[in-house]
Amino acid sequence: DTGVSQDPRHKITKRGQNVTFRCDPISEHNRLYWYRQTLGQGPEFLTYFQNEAQLEKSRLLSDRFSAERPKGSFSTLEIQRTEQGDSAMYLCASSRTTGTGNTIYFGEGSWLTVV
C-alpha cells in the first residue's frame, strides 16, 4: 500500500494524558498536512509542512498541540494534557507540488477518544 499511513488508528486515553500520532506520507511527497474532524463536521485544517519546515498553523492548534516533521519524511502530532474536547479523528495528508493544482491525499485517520 503506497497511501498515507497513520498510526495508531484508534486511541482511548484518560483526560490529562499525552498522546502522539504518527503519519507516513506518500513517498516523495514534500507537503504534509494535519487536519481534525469531529462528528458531523468536515475536516478542519490544523497545520502544514513543506519538507521539514512547518509553514502554517491554524488557531485551532493550541499550545498543547505540537507537530514535527524532523527529516522531511514522517510526521508526529502530539497532544499534551488531553481534554475531552480533543476527541476527534486526526487526519494526515500529503501532496507533491505540481503545475496542475495540488492534489492532497488523505490517510485513514487516527481516532482519539478522551475519557
Place this chain on the structure above:
Amino acid sequence: DAKTTQPPSMDCAEGRAANLPCNHSTISGNEYVYWYRQIHSQGPQYIIHGLKNNETNEMASLIITEDRKSSTLILPHATLRDTAVYYCIDTANSGGSNYKLTFGKGTLLTVNP
C-alpha cells in the same frame, strides 16, 4: 465567509448516473475546484479537480460552467459503494491557498438498490 453551496442530501438509484451540483460563486481565475468524498469513518478520498475545462478520470467527470461559478460531479454508474458524503471545495475559501482545503458539510449521496 466565501463558501461552496451543496445540497445536504441526494438519492440515486443503483446503476444510474449521480449528478452532484456545487455553487462556488466567489471563485477566481486561478483557483481550482476539488471534489472529495468520505465514506463513513474513513479519511476523505480524492475524486477529481479542475480549473476551467471539464475533466474526466476513472472515478468521475467534472463539468465546470463557463463562468466557473458552479460545477457538477458526475458518477456515471452509481453503485452502493458510492454512498458517501461528497465535498466540493474551491481554494477561494482558503484565501487562494491550495493547501488549506476548507471543507463544508458536503452532500450525503445515498445510492439505493
